[in-house]
Amino acid sequence: MNLNMNSAESIVAQIQALSTTPRDISQLHTFLKQSDDLIRSESTRLASSLTQLDPSIHSLGFLYILDACTSGPAAKEQASEHVLTIARFVNACSTEQIRLAPEKFVSICKRLKDEVMMLAAPIRGIAPMLTAIRKLQSSTEHLTTLHPDFLLLCLSAKCYKKGLSILEDDIYEVDQPRDLLLYGYYGGMICIGQKRFRKALELLHNVVTAPLSNMSAITIEAYKKYILVSLIHLGQFNATVPKYASTVAQRNLKNFTQPYLELAVSYGTGKVTELETCIRQHREKFQNDNNFGLVRQVVSSIYKRNIQRLTQTYLTLSLEGIANSVQLNSPKEAEMHVLQMIQDGEIYATINQKDGMVRFLEDPEQYKSCAMIERIDSSIERMMTLSKKLTAADELMSCDPAYLSRVGKERAPRLDFDDYDPVPQKFTM
Amino acid sequence: MASSSSSNLTFKLHPLVMLNISDHYTRVKSQSAGPPHSAALASAPPPLRVFGCVIGVQRGRTVEIFNSFELLFDDSTHSLDRAFLIKKQELYKKVFPNFYVLGWYSTGSDAEESDMIIHKSLMDINESPVFVLLNPSVNHAQKDLPITIFESELHIIDAVPQLIFVRSSYSIETVEAERISVDHVAHLKPSDGGSAATQCNPPLLIIVECLIAASFVRDKTPMYSAIKMLNSRIRVLHHYLLAMEKGDMPCENSLLRQVSSLLRRLPTVESAKFQDDFLMDYNDTLFVSYLAMLTNCSSTMNDLVDKFNTAYDRNSRRGGRTAFI
Numbered sequence: 001m002n003l004n005m006n007s008a009e010s011i012v013a014q015i016q017a018l019s020t021t022p023r024d025i026s027q028l029h030t031f032l033k034q035s036d037d038l039i040r041s042e043s044t045r046l047a048s049s050l051t052q053l054d055p056s057i058h059s060l061g062f063l064y065i066l067d068a069c070t071s072g073p074a075a076k077e078q079a080s081e082h083v084l085t086i087a088r089f090v091n092a093c094s095t096e097q098i099r100l101a102p103e104k105f106v107s108i109c110k111r112l113k114d115e116v117m118m119l120a121a122p123i124r125g126i127a128p129m130l131t132a133i134r135k136l137q138s139s140t141e142h143l144t145t146l147h148p149d150f151l152l153l154c155l156s157a158k159c160y161k162k163g164l165s166i167l168e169d170d171i172y173e174v175d176q177p178r179d180l181l182l183y184g185y186y187g188g189m190i191c192i193g194q195k196r197f198r199k200a201l202e203l204l205h206n207v208v209t210a211p212l213s214n215m216s217a218i219t220i221e222a223y224k225k226y227i228l229v230s231l232i233h234l235g236q237f238n239a240t241v242p243k244y245a246s247t248v249a250q251r252n253l254k255n256f257t258q259p260y261l262e263l264a265v266s267y268g269t270g271k272v273t274e275l276e277t278c279i280r281q282h283r284e285k286f287q288n289d290n291n292f293g294l295v296r297q298v299v300s301s302i303y304k305r306n307i308q309r310l311t312q313t314y315l316t317l318s319l320e321g322i323a324n325s326v327q328l329n330s331p332k333e334a335e336m337h338v339l340q341m342i343q344d345g346e347i348y349a350t351i352n353q354k355d356g357m358v359r360f361l362e363d364p365e366q367y368k369s370c371a372m373i374e375r376i377d378s379s380i381e382r383m384m385t386l387s388k389k390l391t392a393a394d395e396l397m398s399c400d401p402a403y404l405s406r407v408g409k410e411r412a413p414r415l416d417f418d419d420y421d422p423v424p425q426k427f428t429m
Numbered sequence: 430m431a432s433s434s435s436s437n438l439t440f441k442l443h444p445l446v447m448l449n450i451s452d453h454y455t456r457v458k459s460q461s462a463g464p465p466h467s468a469a470l471a472s473a474p475p476p477l478r479v480f481g482c483v484i485g486v487q488r489g490r491t492v493e494i495f496n497s498f499e500l501l502f503d504d505s506t507h508s509l510d511r512a513f514l515i516k517k518q519e520l521y522k523k524v525f526p527n528f529y530v531l532g533w534y535s536t537g538s539d540a541e542e543s544d545m546i547i548h549k550s551l552m553d554i555n556e557s558p559v560f561v562l563l564n565p566s567v568n569h570a571q572k573d574l575p576i577t578i579f580e581s582e583l584h585i586i587d588a589v590p591q592l593i594f595v596r597s598s599y600s601i602e603t604v605e606a607e608r609i610s611v612d613h614v615a616h617l618k619p620s621d622g623g624s625a626a627t628q629c630n631p632p633l634l635i636i637v638e639c640l641i642a643a644s645f646v647r648d649k650t651p652m653y654s655a656i657k658m659l660n661s662r663i664r665v666l667h668h669y670l671l672a673m674e675k676g677d678m679p680c681e682n683s684l685l686r687q688v689s690s691l692l693r694r695l696p697t698v699e700s701a702k703f704q705d706d707f708l709m710d711y712n713d714t715l716f717v718s719y720l721a722m723l724t725n726c727s728s729t730m731n732d733l734v735d736k737f738n739t740a741y742d743r744n745s746r747r748g749g750r751t752a753f754i
Contacts, residue, residue, distance in 0.1 A: 368708045376715040383722040390729040397733055403740035 007038060012049045015061030022096075025060060029100050032064045043068040055089045059097035062089060067104045070111045079115040086112045087128040095135045105136060106145050113149045123157040126150070130162065141172040148182035155189055163190040167199065172389060181207050181218040188225060192294065197233035204229060208253070209245040219249060220256045221289070227260045228294040235305040237264040259285045263298070270309070272302055272327045303328065303337055304346060311347055311360040319356045331356060440559070440578050440599035441493040444611050446483060446534075447576060449497045450563045453479045454536050458565075478502070480509060480535050480547075483561055484521060484528045492559065493602060494531055496521075507543065508550050509533070518554075532559035538566060540579055540594045548581055549592065557581065560594060574601075 018028035032039070039046065046065045055062045066089060070082055086108055098105045109132045116125035129150040136144050147166065154163035167187050174180050184207035191200035207222035230237045239261060241250045254261065259282035266278040279286070279295055286292045306326040310317060319331035319338075328334050338358055341347045348361040365372075397403060457479050480502045485494040498517055501510045518530055533551055535544065540562060551558045557580065564575035579594040586593070603611070666688065672678045673685075 366709075367712045368705055370708065372712055373708070373715060376712065376719055380715065380719050380722055383719065383726060387722060387726045387729060390726060390733060394729055394733045394736070397736040397740070400736075400740055403736055406739050 007042065009049075011035060011039065011042070011046065012052060012061075015053060015058050025097060025100070028060055032061065032101075036064070039064055040068045040071070043071075050085070055092040056094055059089075059093040060100060062093070063098060063101055063104050063108070067108050070108060079118055083112060083115050083119070083124060086115075087124075090128045090132045090135070093135065098135060099138075102136060105132070109146050110149060113153060116153065117156065122153045123159060125153045126157060126159055126162055129153055130166070133166065139173075140169045143171045143174045143179055143183060145175055145179050148179055148186055151183065151186035151190060155186060155193075158193075160190050160193045163187070164194060164196075167191065167203070177210065178218075180210055181216060181222070184210070185218050185222045185225075188222065188229070192225070192229060197229055200229050201226070201233055208249065209242055212246040212248050215248055215252050220253065223249075223253050224257050224260050224289060224291060225294065227257065227264055228291060228298055231264060231267050231298050232294070232301045235301070235308070236268065239264065263295070267298065267302060270302070270306055272299070275299060275302055304341060307337060307341060308347060311349070314360065316357050316359045319351075319358060322358065437490055438580070438597065439491050440597055441491060441602035442561075442576070442578070442599050443485075443493070443495050443602055444607055446494050446497045446561070447563070447574070448611070450479070450481070450534050450536070450561070451565070453481060453499050454563065454565050476537065478536050480533065482509075482514060482517070482530055483532050483534050483559065484518075484525075485531045486527050487529065487531065492531060494559070494561070495528060496525075497534060497561075500533070502547075507546050509547060530554050530558075532561065534561035534563065536563045536565050538564050540577075545581075545592060545594070548594075559597075 014031060015028065018024040018031070043065070047069045050062065050065060050069075053062050053065075066085065070086070090109070090112075109129060112125055112128060112132075116122050129146065133144060133146045133150055136146060150166060151163050154160060163186075167190065171180075171183075184203045188200045188204040188207070191197070191203065204222050204226040207219060208226055210219070212219065227237055241253055243250075263275070263278055263282070266274045269275075276299070279299070283292075286295050303326055307322065310322060310325060314321075319334045322338065323329070323331050323334040326334065326337075328337065335351060335356075338347070338349060338351060342349055342351075348363055350359050350361065351357075352359070454477070458477055461477065479499070481497050481499040483494050483497045485492065485496065487493075498521070500514055500517075502508075503510060514530075521528055530551075532555065533547065540560065544560065548558060548560055560579040560581075562577045562579065564577075566575075576599075578597045578599045580597050581592045582595050583590055584593050585591075669678065670688065673680055
């Protein structure tokens with residue numbers, strides 16, 4: 001017993017002693033790694049000594065102890081205080097120290113997520129999770145394992161705006177491919193919730209075309225939503241899976257998403273009645289996938305699509321004419337639809353209420369304003385950063401040994417060895 | 430011979446004429462000179478003169494010279510080939526019914542006495558022809574165009590009425606299409622060895638450089654340097670005015686008057702129509718650079734993907750030997 005007490009205290013003492021300079025911290029890190037099992041077995045005793053440690057200075061030690069404490073199965077009563085401790089720690093910890101042990105940090109954050117879900121109060125986990133992501137990321141372009149968990153919390157709590165702030169960053173580095181799939185899927189759902197269909201389409205497209213070795217359920221679900229969002233936003237759907245998607249996806253996606261493809265086909269006819277029969281047929285499947293809300297949005301979007309098609313044929317049209325060709329019930333409804341579309345900026349028209357005529361106009365954008373200049377300027381800047389990244393990736397690729405060996409293999413048999421240096425196959429020191 | 434003209438005719442010269450003349454000269458010179466790097470041409474060859482006719486429109490007091498064509502000079506009779514001229518004139522009349530023979534052109538450094546004979550011979554077609562002279566010698570110090578327009582005037586010299594040449598001022602006039610072609614010519618890079626071509630084309634090069642300096646060619650780099658120069662000069666003026674205000678420099682009223690007249694011209698640049706056009710142009714240029722960036726990016730991406738496929742593509746080609754030169 002005494003021995004155990006001593007070892008627990010000695011650990012705490014060590015943590016307190018060695019948490020100042022970076023050299024000490026790396027020493028502490030090795031020490032903690034070695035005493036990991038000890039910490040786990042002592043977790044209950046160490047939990048009480050957590051109060052002696054300051055999370056901002058002794059972050060690394062605190063992290064290890066916290067991880068040990070929270071790794072066991074948690075009871076509901078403890079969940080709440082766990083959440084508080086973890087949240088406080090995350091807000092106070094120092095970034096450099098936790099980056100030394102990222103897996104532990106990730107595991108306590110996942111723990112946080114599980115506990116708030118268990119408490120049915122996901123909103124409590126959002127702010128700490130956001131700080132955790134920002135501290136774990138090496139740059140805003142880095143996708144960590146915490147991103148999908150954070151997005152899941154936002155979805156459960158219906159706090160879509162917070163999720164959007166994370167989604168605005170462009171991603172260039174990914175820790176694990178599975179993170180990317182989940183991130184794209186949840187991100188797509190958040191964007192759909194915020195009615196930002198273009199961004200949702202982009203994220204879901206990334207999930208569908210991500211490189212895969214085996215079929216993944218995430219990809220299938222993402223493909224279903226992708227079909228629906230592309231119908232809502234673009235008014236059409238290209239049934240061929242893009243060529244740059246993985247071969248696994250190309251072969252198998254169609255088999256799993258049959259009802260959605262039929263929906264897309266009936267949408268393409270432009271007739272509302274056909275669409276509705278198709279929906280009635282597959283109603284259960286849509287509801288099981290929790291996609292019925294999206295399906296209803298698809299139905300309302302078909303009216304918009306038809307009205308937009310009218311702008312290409314007519315210059316002026318009466319409201320009755322619109323109601324007839326779009327299969328709406330009355331001119332009043334047609335007026336509502338057209339008014340809504342004008343407000344959303346989807347068409348340009350004027351409604352003359354006296355004689356019930358609608359006149360379709362051209363896009364009044366003259367591209368002459370200063371606001372347009374700023375838009376183009378920012379796009380050019382983004383393009384320039386992208387170009388720099390691509391050049392860097394290109395150079396990296398040129399130095400890649402796999403690439404060089406392939407290139408060398410093709411060249412070497414045909415040319416004289418005297419004239420050209422053969423490409424080194426292996427670089428041994 | 431060189432006094433300025435007293436008639437109040439305004440001459441407008443199109444760049445096409447200048448390019449035609451210089452082209453004519455260069456062609457004839459390169460055909461007669463033989464290979465440019467033969468060492469036998471140590472001495473300067475006798476000055477070569479080419480001749481031709483200029484045509485255009487005369488509206489009231491404005492003479493606009495649009496085009497030109499070549500003529501053969503008959504050394505024996507010291508006159509231009511009349512039959513050919515008439516034939517050419519008829520042909521041009523069919524295509525451009527408005528154009529008249531306005532005069533003639535030649536090359537050289539100054540107008541000669543013998544030119545007056547040719548000038549007089551043209552007087553039956555046009556009672557007051559113009560003489561366009563191109564100076565083909567390369568003079569980089571000179572910033573103006575090496576082209577002079579002469580008219581003929583009747584002056585009393587030594588109690589004898591004589592026709593002499595007098596210089597006239599002219600301005601450059603251009604149409605949009607001409608601007609494009611001149612711009613294109615300005616950017617011609619000789620495909621063979623650079624020096625040979627530039628030796629044959631000195632008049633062409635000078636004219637083009639001067640046209641650029643005249644800054645109506647829509648090339649961005651000279652415009653940029655011109656704007657930089659303008660900016661630095663305004664700064665100098667500003668500095669000078671500040672110093673004058675502080676009392677460091679003596680007040681010079683004539684300069685102040687010039688500056689104030691310059692400033693009074695500025696409001697013409699502030700109107701709404703100017704803003705509109707300016708912003709539209711600005712946006713167009715931005716779009717072009719955006720497009721260029723997009724193309725650049727897609728090209729880099731293409732290279733990257735090719736390399737990636739070569740390195741990691743599992744389905745390698747059968748046989749492994751492809752044309753790889």
